[in-house]
Amino acid sequence: MSARLSSVIWPVVHSERLALIQDLESLPPQQWEAPSLCPGWDVHDVVAHLVDTAKTTRLGFLRRMMMAGFDFDRDNALGVARERTEDPGRTLAGFRAVVDRTSSPPAPLATRLVEAFVHGEDIRRAVGIERDYPxxxxxxxxxxxxxxxxxxxxxxxxxxxxxxxxxxxxxxxxxxxxxxxxxxxxxxxxxxxxxxxxxxxxxxxxxxxxxxxx
The missing domain is CATH 3.30.1050 (Nonspecific Lipid-transfer Protein; Chain A)
Structure with a gap:
């Protein structure tokens, strides 16, 4: 990962995480259960996934994939289960705690932009929130x-x-x-x-x- 690319992309990712947190702060509890655009996941699941991936390191990802039998979907499901709490407010607090992290799975840095924009819309479109992205x-x-x-x-x-x-x-x-x-x-x-x-x-x-x- 080049230092220049990192210095361009991470500030955008951090800004998008913060914007999503701000949108979620006033979300009624029942809307956390709304089906998201991501098949099989509700809004709460997607937020838990964002917490999980923000915590994921390159080495940690490899260890997790081994534990999941190299099943990408199973690893994602385990990550959601690990970070989703009974209280959406606690899950949101967990997201707030990782807002500035720069850890990432072993993938091109552009995937962090894909995640921020696509999962941001997975959530926002499910609950009727609009956002313009850069x-x-x-x-x-x-x-x-x-x-x-x-x-x-x-x-x-x-x-x-x-x-x-x-x-x-x-x-x-x-x-x-x-x-x-x-x-x-x-x-x-x-x-x-x-x-x-x-x-x-x-x-x-x-x-x-x-x-x-x-």
Whole structure:
């Protein structure tokens, strides 16, 4: 990890963690149980996952994967169970305690942006909160997802066969029928999250939206 890349990305991640904490502070208890955009997880689960990954070190990740039988989904489930408390307020306090950490699993640093933006929307869209993210960094996360296979959390296969065009930035990817939308909407779609039909336009938008759904 280059020092320059680290100095650019971590402040964004820390800022997004803090913003999410601030949004969650006034969340009614029942909304913590709302199904998130992340399949199988409610809002509380996603927050617990964010606490868990913020604590994860490169060496610790390898040890955990061995304990989970190298099953990525099982490791995630164990992490959620470990950090989710009976009281959402305590889980939020746990998130607040790791807001400035810079530990990470052994993965490219762009994955921290993917996590911050996608999981941030997993939660916010479930409870009706809107947020604008820094476009340049969303594009960085989108570029990473587009070159990463779906089996390890990316969206390479979902994007094949379309020309993705960001509406607010100089970004395009691939060939085929146009799919146009904000960088945030494109990031969510290639990450397997549902988006509103109105968020994507172009000749390929309807088919792409259907394919991108989990």
């Amino acid at each position: 476009t340049a960094h969303v594009i960085t996360a989108l570029r990473y997802q587009l070159k990463t296979p779906a089996k390890i959390g990316g969206g390479k296969e979902r994007a094949q066969g379309w020309r993705l065009v960001a509406s607010e930035a100089a970004f395009e990817h691939g060939t085929g029928h146009d799919v146009r939308g904000t960088a945030k909407a494109l990031l969510l779609a290639v990450s397997g999250r549902p988006v509103m039909p109105s968020e994507l336009t172009g000749a390929g938008a309807e088919a792409f939206t259907q394919r991108a759904r989990p």
